[in-house]
Amino acid sequence: MNELNDVTVAFLAAPKGTEQVELTSPWQTVVDHGGTPRLVSTKPGRIRAFHRLERADAFTVDAVAADTSAADFDALVLPGGVANPDFLRIDRHAVDFVSGFFTRGKPGCRQWGVRRARSSRPSSYGRPAYRG
Secondary structure (H helix, E strand, C coil), X not given: CCCCCCCEEEEECCCEEEEHHHHHHHHHHHHHCCCEEEEEECCCCEEEEEECCEEEEEEECCEEHHHCCHHHCCEEEECCCCCHHXXXXXXXXXXXXHHHHHHXXXXXXXXXXXXXXXXXXXXCCCCCCCCC
């Protein structure tokens, strides 16, 4: 299957806090369909993925958000995780990078953890926040 020939997909992940399976599973799907995945982070070097709260594998960063833009990619994946969404949403370059995909009308996919962190609702689960 080569539905993604000539398609480069950015995977944006913070240096730590990304759930490994939420990075590796969609990454492999892109590869299996002929696309080119690239790991973008807020810092150069390597990111450390996690399996729940346990440290998992390290992955080499291909590009830094401050030094690249949505124009360099065809699509975006935002893997979830324990802290990845929180680290990304407080980094100006990461937010600008993501915004670039939406202003250009490029497709983006977010995992559950990122959606929860970026939710505008009072609580992560759509229920009213506890007011005690």
